[in-house]
Amino acid sequence: MSSQKRIILVTGSNSGIGYDLVKFLASKGHIVYLAARNEAAGKEAQQKLKQEHNLQVKFVQLDITDLKSVQAAKDTIEKAEGKLDVLVNNAGISYMDQPQNASTVDISLIRKTFEPNFYGMIQTTQTFLPLLRKGSDPVILLNTTDMSSNTFQARPDSSIHTVAYNTSKAAANSYIIALAHELSAEGIRVNAVTPGFTTTKLNGYATGGKTTEQAAELLGEWALLGPEDKHKTRLFWSDKGQFPW
Numbered sequence: 367m368s369s370q371k372r373i374i375l376v377t378g379s380n381s382g383i384g385y386d387l388v389k390f391l392a393s394k395g396h397i398v399y400l401a402a403r404n405e406a407a408g409k410e411a412q413q414k415l416k417q418e419h420n421l422q423v424k425f426v427q428l429d430i431t432d433l434k435s436v437q438a439a440k441d442t443i444e445k446a447e448g449k450l451d452v453l454v455n456n457a458g459i460s461y462m463d464q465p466q467n468a469s470t471v472d473i474s475l476i477r478k479t480f481e482p483n484f485y486g487m488i489q490t491t492q493t494f495l496p497l498l499r500k501g502s503d504p505v506i507l508l509n510t511t512d513m514s515s516n517t518f519q520a521r522p523d524s525s526i527h528t529v530a531y532n533t534s535k536a537a538a539n540s541y542i543i544a545l546a547h548e549l550s551a552e553g554i555r556v557n558a559v560t561p562g563f564t565t566t567k568l569n570g571y572a573t574g575g576k577t578t579e580q581a582a583e584l585l586g587e588w589a590l591l592g593p594e595d596k597h598k599t600r601l602f603w604s605d606k607g608q609f610p611w
């Protein structure tokens with residue numbers, strides 16, 4: 367794990383795993399940007415970290431589906447820091463409360479889910495890439511899910527297939543693989559990590575999952591790859607080790 371002070375952006379970090387990831391990273395002394403599409407929710411989360419945990423984090427408004435908002439966030443961080451070391455693509459939605467069977471899922475629901483999970487994630491990554499190129503030992507990390515793994519889903523005993531969510535995350539994984547190949551010569555590490563089932567807003571606070579603190583610890587480890595971890599790229603990782611794409 368990197369001991370250098372890192373400049374880190376976590377998208378969608380006003381709640382859930384992202385919030386606890388910001389907490390984890392800030393508690394280790396890094397400069398962390400808590401990002402939220404809703405400014406009030408983001409500032410409230412920033413305040414909570416200060417009041418409850420005595421942690422100072424920076425806030426930036428960022429709706430990953432709105433290119434203007436993404437560019438404005440990039441400008442803010444560029445002006446303040448001049449670079450970015452770590453981008454965590456954490457923001458996402460699932461619409462798990464709506465029917466997502468393969469044979470009947472509403473096509474508009476698939477489009478709505480792909481908008482942040484795939485297109486938004488790509489435009490955020492592309493926009494921040496020039497800042498990451500100025501960073502030291504840069505890292506791009508995707509918070510993905512076990513359910514995005516085609517190998518995992520093709521098993522006879524696979525878990526529930528929520529088609530809009532799983533396919534959007536599988537497509538995101540595919541983009542991560544392509545990006546990792548492309549950026550490897552520049553030494554930019556690009557990986558995907560699944561925290562595993564975690565009880566959050568995304569799944570209607572379904573019980574029996576991990577805590578967001580547990581999920582954040584695994585992601586934190588992969589966000590903080592150090593210079594000694596140069597070979598750790600194009601990997602899909604879980605709490606049990608390497609995961610099949």
Ligand SMILES: NC(=O)c1ccc[n+]([C@@H]2O[C@H](COP(=O)([O-])OP(=O)(O)OC[C@H]3O[C@@H](n4cnc5c(N)ncnc54)[C@H](OP(=O)(O)O)[C@@H]3O)[C@@H](O)[C@H]2O)c1
Binds near residue numbers: 402455
């Ligand atoms: N929970 C799990 O079991 C699990 C397992 C594996 C992977 N993951 C992944 O973990 C990530 C975080 O989810 P979570 O479980 O922590 O749920 P969550 O609490 O609902 O967090 C999702 C975050 O993404 C934000 N977001 C949604 N659309 C956005 C947009 N267009 N622009 C910017 N931010 C946006 C949400 O903002 P709002 O508050 O404004 O909606 C929220 O802050 C997701 O990518 C998810 O796929 C979750």
